[in-house]
Amino acid sequence: MRWTDKYRPKAFKDIIGNGKQKKEIEAWVENWKNDIPQECLLLIGPAGTGKTSIAHIIASNFSEFIELNASDKRSYDIIMNTVGESATTQSLFSNERKLIILDEVDGIHGNDDRGGTRAIGKIIKTSHHPMVMTANDFYSKRLTSIKPKCKVIKINKVHTNSINALLKKICKEEGVIADPVAIKELAKRSNGDMRSALNTLQVIADDSKKLELSDLDTVSQKDNTNNIFDSVRRVLKSKSIDKIKKSMMLDEDPTLVMEYLAENIPREYEKPEEIKKAYEMISEADLYFGRARSSRNYTYWRYATDFMGIGVALSKEETYKKFTRLTGSMAFALMGRTRGKRALRDRIAEKMSKKLHVSNSVAISMFPELEIMFENDELAYEIASYLDFDDDEIKRFRNRKIPKKVIKKMEKRKLEEKAKTKVFKESSLNVAIENKDKTEKTSQIEKNTESENLKKDKKKKYSVKSENENKNNNQKNTENKDKKEKKETAQKSLFNF
Ligand SMILES: Nc1ncnc2c1ncn2[C@@H]1O[C@H](COP(=O)(O)OP(=O)(O)OP(=O)(O)O)[C@@H](O)[C@H]1O
Numbered sequence: 279m280r281w282t283d284k285y286r287p288k289a290f291k292d293i294i295g296n297g298k299q300k301k302e303i304e305a306w307v308e309n310w311k312n313d314i315p316q317e318c319l320l321l322i323g324p325a326g327t328g329k330t331s332i333a334h335i336i337a338s339n340f341s342e343f344i345e346l347n348a349s350d351k352r353s354y355d356i357i358m359n360t361v362g363e364s365a366t367t368q369s370l371f372s373n374e375r376k377l378i379i380l381d382e383v384d385g386i387h388g389n390d391d392r393g394g395t396r397a398i399g400k401i402i403k404t405s406h407h408p409m410v411m412t413a414n415d416f417y418s419k420r421l422t423s424i425k426p427k428c429k430v431i432k433i434n435k436v437h438t439n440s441i442n443a444l445l446k447k448i449c450k451e452e453g454v455i456a457d458p459v460a461i462k463e464l465a466k467r468s469n470g471d472m473r474s475a476l477n478t479l480q481v482i483a484d485d486s487k488k489l490e491l492s493d494l495d496t497v498s499q500k501d502n503t504n505n506i507f508d509s510v511r512r513v514l515k516s517k518s519i520d521k522i523k524k525s526m527m528l529d530e531d532p533t534l535v536m537e538y539l540a541e542n543i544p545r546e547y548e549k550p551e552e553i554k555k556a557y558e559m560i561s562e563a564d565l566y567f568g569r570a571r572s573s574r575n576y577t578y579w580r581y582a583t584d585f586m587g588i589g590v591a592l593s594k595e596e597t598y599k600k601f602t603r604l605t606g607s608m609a610f611a612l613m614g615r616t617r618g619k620r621a622l623r624d625r626i627a628e629k630m631s632k633k634l635h636v637s638n639s640v641a642i643s644m645f646p647e648l649e650i651m652f653e654n655d656e657l658a659y660e661i662a663s664y665l666d667f668d669d670d671e672i673k674r675f676r677n678r679k680i681p682k683k684v685i686k687k688m689e690k691r692k693l694e695e696k697a698k699t700k701v702f703k704e705s706s707l708n709v710a711i712e713n714k715d716k717t718e719k720t721s722q723i724e725k726n727t728e729s730e731n732l733k734k735d736k737k738k739k740y741s742v743k744s745e746n747e748n749k750n751n752n753q754k755n756t757e758n759k760d761k762k763e764k765k766e767t768a769q770k771s772l773f774n775f
C-alpha cells in the first residue's frame with residue numbers, strides 16, 4: 279500500500295500546516311451544517327499540500343457527496359450532466375445538502391476549455407449545494423472568471439519542519455531506522471510537497487527499513503552522469519524498474535528524451551504488439567507533458583517520465599540480445615529543440631508526405647534541399663503554393679517573404695497556363711524525391727536481407743528445438759507436427775509487420 283494512502287489525513291487535525299486556512303474551512307462547514315449557505319470554496323495551492331485530502335475531510339461532514347475530476351470530464355455537456363443536475367436538485371431522500379467536489383479545475387484543457395469554465399460558472403451560480411474546488415495555479419487563465427465567484431483559500435506549501443516531524447513519526451511507525459540528518463534533508467528537498475516526501479521515503483525505506491543520507495543521492499533529482507543515449511538504451515534494453523527510474527533522472531529536457539525514444543523504439547523492438555504498446559506509452563507521456571505545459575504544473579512530468587521510461591521498457595516481452603545502433607534525430611538537430619519548431623516541422627512534413635507520397639521522415643530529410651530551392655523567389659512561390667504552405671511554413675525555409683511583385687506575376691502566369699498545365703512540376707524536386715526513394719529502397723533491401731537472415735536464423739533455431747521435441751515424444755509425432763506448423767505461421771506473421 280502506498281504510504282500516501284495509508285497516512286492520508288482523515289480529520290482536520292491530521293492536516294499539517296495551514297492552521298489559519300483550516301479554521302476558515304471548518305467555519306465554512308459549520309455554517310453549511312447550520313443551513314447558512316456559503317460561497318463555493320476554491321482551494322488553490324501547490325501539489326502535495328493536502329487540497330484533495332481537505333476536500334475529502336469536508337465530504338465526511340456531509341451525508342452525500344459527488345466528486346469529479348475536472349480534467350477528466352472536459353466538456354461542458356458532461357460537466358452539466360453529471361454535476362449540473364445534482365447541483366440544482368436536492369438530494370432525493372433527505373433535505374441534507376449534497377457536497378460537490380470538483381478537483382483540479384485548472385486542469386481543464388484543450389478545446390473544451392471555455393465550455394468547461396462556463397459550465398463551472400453556471401453550476402456555481404445555480405447550485406444550492408455546497409461546493410469545493412481545488413486548483414494548483416492561482417494565476418491560471420481558467421480561474422479568472424471562477425475566482426470572483428468563490429471564497430478563495432490559498433493553501434501554502436507544507437513547512438520543512440512540519441514535513442520533518444511527520445516523516446519522523448512515520449519512520450517510527452514503519453520501523454524505519456533513520457538518520458535524523460537524512461530525514462531533515464529529505465524534508466528540505468521535498469520543497470513543501472508532502473506527497474513527494476512520503477513517496478521518496480517509501481521508495482528508499484519500505485524494504486530496507488533504513489534511511490541514510492547517502493540513500494538520498496540515489497533518488498536525487500538530477501544526475502549529470504546520464505546522457506540521453508544511456509537513458510534511451512536502458513529503457514529499450516532493460517526491464518529493471520529501479521534502473522530505468524534512475525536513468526530517467528537526467529539533466530535534459532524530458533520531451534527531448536521522449537523524441538529520442540520514439541525514434542529508436544522500432545530499431546530495437548521487433549514484435550508489432552510491442553512496438554504498438556510502446557508507442558501508446560509514448561503518447562500517454564506526451565499527453566502529460568502537454569498537461570504540464572498547459573497547467574504549468576510540472577509535477578505531471580513525473581507521470582510522463584514514468585510512462586515513457588517504465589511504460590516503454592515493459593512493453594517488450596523479453597530483452598533483445600542484439601546490438602542496435604541508436605540514432606539521434608537528425609531532423610531534430612536541424613529544427614532546434616523548441617516544441618513550437620517541432621510542431622511546425624511536423625506540420626510541414628505532414629503536408630509534404632500527403633502531396634509527395636513520401637514518409638514524414640523522408641519529407642524532413644528533404645528540408646535542406648528545400649531551403650536551397652526557396653532561395654529563388656519564383657521557385658519558392660511555386661513550391662509553396664503546390665504544397666499549400668502558409669506564411670509560417672514558408673518562413674521555415676527562407677527569411678524574406680516572397681515579394682508581392684513575384685506573387686502577382688506568378689499568379690498571372692498561372693492563369694494563362696491553367697488550361698495547359700494543371701499542377702506544378704519541379705524537376706529538381708522530383709529528382710530529390712527520386713534520390714530519396716533510391717536511398718530508401720537500398721536501405722529497405724538491406725533491411726529485408728537482414729530480416730530475411732534473422733527469419734532464417736529463428737526458423738533454424740525453432741526447427742532444431744522442435745526436432746528435439748519430436749525425438750523425445752515419438753508417440754506425439756503428429757500432434758507435434760501440427761503445433762510446429764501453427765508456431766511457424768505465428769512466427770511468420772511476426773515478420774509481416
Ligand atoms: N498538509 C498535509 N498534511 C498531512 N499529509 C499531507 C498533507 N498534504 C499532503 N499530504 C500527504 O500527501 C498525500 C497527497 O495529498 P493530496 O492529494 O491531498 O495533495 P493535493 O494538494 O491535492 O495535491 P495535487 O495538487 O497534486 O492534487 C496525502 O495522501 C497525504 O499523505
Ligand SMILES: [Mg+2]
Binds near residue numbers: 329330
Ligand atoms: Mg489533489
